[in-house]
Amino acid sequence: MPYFEVDPDKCKRDAICVAECPARVIEMKTPQDPPTASEDFADYCIRCGHCVAVCPAGAFSLEGMPPSDCPEIKKDLMITSAQAEQFLRSRRSIRSFKKKPVEKEKLETLMRVACYAPSAKNMQPWHWIVVKNPDRVKELAGMVVDWMRDVIRQSPDPAAVATLARVTAAWDQGEERVCRGAPHVIVLHGQRDWGYGSEDGALALAYLELYAPMLGLGSCWGGYFYTAVNGYPPLARALGIPEEHRAYGAVMVGYPRFSYRRQPTREAPRIVWL
Numbered sequence: 001m002p003y004f005e006v007d008p009d010k011c012k013r014d015a016i017c018v019a020e021c022p023a024r025v026i027e028m029k030t031p032q033d034p035p036t037a038s039e040d041f042a043d044y045c046i047r048c049g050h051c052v053a054v055c056p057a058g059a060f061s062l063e064g065m066p067p068s069d070c071p072e073i074k075k076d077l078m079i080t081s082a083q084a085e086q087f088l089r090s091r092r093s094i095r096s097f098k099k100k101p102v103e104k105e106k107l108e109t110l111m112r113v114a115c116y117a118p119s120a121k122n123m124q125p126w127h128w129i130v131v132k133n134p135d136r137v138k139e140l141a142g143m144v145v146d147w148m149r150d151v152i153r154q155s156p157d158p159a160a161v162a163t164l165a166r167v168t169a170a171w172d173q174g175e176e177r178v179c180r181g182a183p184h185v186i187v188l189h190g191q192r193d194w195g196y197g198s199e200d201g202a203l204a205l206a207y208l209e210l211y212a213p214m215l216g217l218g219s220c221w222g223g224y225f226y227t228a229v230n231g232y233p234p235l236a237r238a239l240g241i242p243e244e245h246r247a248y249g250a251v252m253v254g255y256p257r258f259s260y261r262r263q264p265t266r267e268a269p270r271i272v273w274l
C-alpha cells in the first residue's frame, strides 16, 4: 500500500481529513478528487490516525491502520459529565494492598489502555517492565532503601527534604514504605535523550492509574522507586533497563484492601484570566 488509500466510492470529498491532519500532509488537488499524500508525507506524517478516526464515511485507510482495526466510538458507552467528574475526582493513590496477585491479562490491559495517552509527536516512546513476582518487588524495594542510605550519607539536605530517613527507619522496623507492600511494580522507561520523555511517561501512567480502578485495581506512583532507578545503577541493572534508557516513572499495582467513600477537597485552581 502507498502511505494511505482512500476508497473513492465511500469518500464524500468533505476534506475533513485534510483539515484535521496535524502534519498537513493530506491534500485534495481539486474538490472532486479524493485526498492524496503531499510530497513530504513520509517526512512529516506522525501516524496519529486522525485521518482514519475522523472520516465519517470510513473511507480512509492509513498504511497499517485500516478502519477495520479502529473500533468505532460507541455513543451508548459515552459517560455523562457527572460520571466523568466523579470518576476523576475519586481516583486515589492506594497504599494498602491485598496479598492476591493481579492476573497477567489485567496488567496487560492496563498498559494497552495507557498507550492511548497523548505523546509528543505521537512517539509513544514507552517501554514497560512489570515486576510480577511480589518477592522480587520486596527485594527491589530493599535496593531502593540501599540507595536511600547512600543519599542520606552523601547529600543529607536533599535527603531530609525527601524524608528518606523515615523510609529507611521504617524498613529497619520491618515496614516496607517504598512499594507499600504492593504485589507488582510497573516501570516505564524510554530513550534517555527524548526531550519529552518525562511528559509522555507521566501521561501514560496517569492513564494507567485512571483506568486501574475500572479493573478493581489500585495503584500509586512509585516516586522513590523510579528516582532510585535513575540514581542507582545496580537497581537499573537488576531491572534490565538498557544503558541508553532512563526510567520515566513507576507505579505500584495491586488489589486495594480498602475502598474509599468520599472525595477529599482540593485547593482551588490558581487562575489568572487574561
Ligand SMILES: Cc1cc2nc3c(=O)[nH]c(=O)nc-3n(C[C@H](O)[C@H](O)[C@H](O)COP(=O)(O)O)c2cc1C
Residues within 6 Å of the ligand: 091, 092, 093, 094, 095, 178, 180, 220, 221, 222, 223, 224, 225
Ligand atoms: C511524581 C509522583 C511521585 C509520587 N511518589 C510517591 C511515592 O513514592 N510513594 C507514595 O506513597 N506516593 C507517591 N505519590 C503519590 C502522591 O503522594 C499522591 O498522588 C498525592 O498525595 C495525592 O493523593 P491522590 O493520588 O490519592 O489523589 C507520588 C505522586 C506523584 C505524582
